[in-house]
Amino acid sequence: MDGGLSPIAATRLGRGASVSLVDLEKRFEGVGAVRGISLEIASGEFLTLLGPSGSGKTTTLMMIAGFETPSGGDIAIDRASVVGVPPHRRNIGMVFQNYALFPHLTVAENIAFPLKQRGVDRGTRAVRVKEALALVRLPGYEARYPRQLSGGQQQRVALARAIVFQPRLLLMDEPLGALDKQLRESLQLEMRRLHADLGITFVYVTHDQEEALTMSDRIAVVNEGRIAQLGAPEALYDRPCDRFVASFLGESNFLTGTVRGMETGVVVAECAGAVLRGVAPQALAAGAAVTLSTRPERMRFADALPAAPGNRLRATVTEAVFAGERCRYLLRAEDGTMLVVKEPSSATTRRRAVGEVAELAWPVADTVVV
Amino acid sequence: MRNRPPLLLLTSLVLLFLALPIVLIAAVSFSSAAYLTFPPPAFGLRWYRAYLGSADWLASTWLSIGVAAATVALATSLGTLAALALGRLPRAARTAAAALILSPLIVPGIVVAIGIYYAFSRWGLIGSPVGLVLAHTCLAVPFVVTSVGASLANFDRRLEQAARSLGATPWGAFRQVTLPLIRPGVLVGALFAFITSFDELIVALFLSGSGAVTLPRRMWDDLRFAIDPTIAAVATLTIAFTALLLGGAHLLRQRALR
Numbered sequence: 001m002d003g004g005l006s007p008i009a010a011t012r013l014g015r016g017a018s019v020s021l022v023d024l025e026k027r028f029e030g031v032g033a034v035r036g037i038s039l040e041i042a043s044g045e046f047l048t049l050l051g052p053s054g055s056g057k058t059t060t061l062m063m064i065a066g067f068e069t070p071s072g073g074d075i076a077i078d079r080a081s082v083v084g085v086p087p088h089r090r091n092i093g094m095v096f097q098n099y100a101l102f103p104h105l106t107v108a109e110n111i112a113f114p115l116k117q118r119g120v121d122r123g124t125r126a127v128r129v130k131e132a133l134a135l136v137r138l139p140g141y142e143a144r145y146p147r148q149l150s151g152g153q154q155q156r157v158a159l160a161r162a163i164v165f166q167p168r169l170l171l172m173d174e175p176l177g178a179l180d181k182q183l184r185e186s187l188q189l190e191m192r193r194l195h196a197d198l199g200i201t202f203v204y205v206t207h208d209q210e211e212a213l214t215m216s217d218r219i220a221v222v223n224e225g226r227i228a229q230l231g232a233p234e235a236l237y238d239r240p241c242d243r244f245v246a247s248f249l250g251e252s253n254f255l256t257g258t259v260r261g262m263e264t265g266v267v268v269a270e271c272a273g274a275v276l277r278g279v280a281p282q283a284l285a286a287g288a289a290v291t292l293s294t295r296p297e298r299m300r301f302a303d304a305l306p307a308a309p310g311n312r313l314r315a316t317v318t319e320a321v322f323a324g325e326r327c328r329y330l331l332r333a334e335d336g337t338m339l340v341v342k343e344p345s346s347a348t349t350r351r352r353a354v355g356e357v358a359e360l361a362w363p364v365a366d367t368v369v370v
Numbered sequence: 371m372r373n374r375p376p377l378l379l380l381t382s383l384v385l386l387f388l389a390l391p392i393v394l395i396a397a398v399s400f401s402s403a404a405y406l407t408f409p410p411p412a413f414g415l416r417w418y419r420a421y422l423g424s425a426d427w428l429a430s431t432w433l434s435i436g437v438a439a440a441t442v443a444l445a446t447s448l449g450t451l452a453a454l455a456l457g458r459l460p461r462a463a464r465t466a467a468a469a470l471i472l473s474p475l476i477v478p479g480i481v482v483a484i485g486i487y488y489a490f491s492r493w494g495l496i497g498s499p500v501g502l503v504l505a506h507t508c509l510a511v512p513f514v515v516t517s518v519g520a521s522l523a524n525f526d527r528r529l530e531q532a533a534r535s536l537g538a539t540p541w542g543a544f545r546q547v548t549l550p551l552i553r554p555g556v557l558v559g560a561l562f563a564f565i566t567s568f569d570e571l572i573v574a575l576f577l578s579g580s581g582a583v584t585l586p587r588r589m590w591d592d593l594r595f596a597i598d599p600t601i602a603a604v605a606t607l608t609i610a611f612t613a614l615l616l617g618g619a620h621l622l623r624q625r626a627l628r
Binding site for chain 1: 526528529531532533534535536537538539540542543546547550551
């Protein structure tokens with residue numbers, strides 16, 4: 001080992017693999033599961049495929065791993081097409097949904113499995129297993145069997161097994177799905193740390209938007225076999241491109257109305273009996289129907305703000321729920337549109353009563369056309 | 371509680387009914403008399419000595435063991451492969467293929483035997499151990515497919531995918547992951563294949579000829595032509611041997627359940 005660098009940490013110098021998906025398609029008995037996905041994943045990136053079940057995200061991952069054959073399009077890893085290359089020759093690490101640890105092998109044998117396939121000698125295997133266990137913070141667990149471990153520990157072993165052979169690409173299929181919330185959150189942070197330590201490319205599949213937002217460099221929101229939107233978590237959250245993304249990634253309030261006109265990049269529209277403005281990616285014709293979307297935590301009660309910015313709308317409180325860190329209100333606008341408002345709680349904020357008519361205010365920049 | 375005594379009585383009667391022939395045969399096998407008689411006038415190992423001193427009986431025993439061993443090898447490999455393949459077929463094809471493979475269990479033994487006799491007589495396989503092994507394999511494969519299939523039902527296919535993603539070839543994944551995990555089912559299937567062949571009479575009646583007389587076949591002939599207590603000794607040994615194998619199968623199944 002040169003300069004004291006462990007072989008696993010040394011992969012970092014070799015960086016991760018780049019992945020490109022070109023018009024990728026998969027049909028099962030004529031039904032399209034993946035319908036034309038194109039995506040460039042950069043070397044060393046943490047990319048998440050986020051979507052509801054049946055959206056095609058897992059099928060896409062299975063095609064990258066080589067367990068499903070594309071019906072059309074191409075997959076290239078480091079610029080070389082891998083279509084037709086069997087899974088065992090792709091040199092890709094993979095973490096499965098329920099860990100898929102080999103129950104008849106010990107933790108050490110599980111982690112040594114990929115090394116054994118590659119003809120690594122016994123002595124080196126033991127050293128690398130020990131290193132991998134240290135990396136996932138499970139030192140000394142070599143002799144245990146998977147059934148003797150908790151779910152979180154099994155997940156760490158699965159992770160160690162998937163990276164011990166220094167793949168340049170790691171695929172993960174809902175790896176935290178079976179764990180409870182607290183454990184999930186701590187493992188999310190650990191995955192980020194591992195990603196930073198290893199410097200390899202991660203492709204992560206999940207239906208959990210919070211998980212996606214917390215960990216990813218970029219998120220591809222997948223719906224009905226296509227990418228609905230691709231971008232950094234903040235960009236996706238602040239500027240969802242359509243109703244699906246706006247409601248799947250976080251919560252959104254939708255206000256529908258008609259376009260009155262345009263002001264440099266901003267649409268002016270009549271919605272729910274008020275004149276509202278929202279960021280528009282392209283010009284819209286006056287009289288056209290339009291839907292504006294705003295996050296519940298970006299809306300405020302106007303009378304609680306020193307200078308109320310941008311959009312204003314009158315609505316009646318129909319439900320008020322105190323949820324610890326915030327109050328969650330349900331309101332009805334004059335045209336019947338239901339709105340959710342999340343107000344951070346403090347001892348000094350006035351709680352709104354059901355039936356109270358309030359004026360909501362929120363910035364134009366937090367309003368987007370979807 | 372009221373039901374207890376009648377149930378106990380009934381169960382005892384059924385068990386007695388089932389065990390009585392075995393007990394009688396075992397008792398007769400230790401008889402000192404020169405003919406089949408019950409109760410035996412005195413006990414001795416005379417007929418076990420007669421069995422062990424008879425070249426014909428021993429030849430048949432070894433033939434039966436050899437045929438059964440070859441049947442186990444053939445039926446277990448074919449049956450295991452068939453069970454694996456069945457799991458990968460689309461539903462309709464799977465049902466059809468499974469029905470075909472299991473048909474020797476359903477078709478009456480005598481019909482199978484006649485069919486095999488006609489086919490094999492054309493190929494010169496009558497009176498040859500090879501013919502017996504092939505025929506017994508047909509009869510034993512269903513047992514292997516059933517027991518391996520049951521093991522596979524509990525096997526997570528993702529383990530195989532995990533092995534492949536970690537660099538194992540298809541054969542490597544099977545040998546290192548799938549096979550160790552379905553091994554109890556394979557071993558139980560192998561045991562049943564052995565017993566199926568070792569105890570088989572009907573096909574042997576047609577295929578043994580004079581060149582390949584298996585143990586059940588020789589017992590049959592012996593009963594028809596000369597009734598002496600040797601047959602009781604052979605039967606007792608066969609029963610003990612089969613019981614041991616079944617006990618082994620039971621232990622394996624217990625372990626598989628754990």
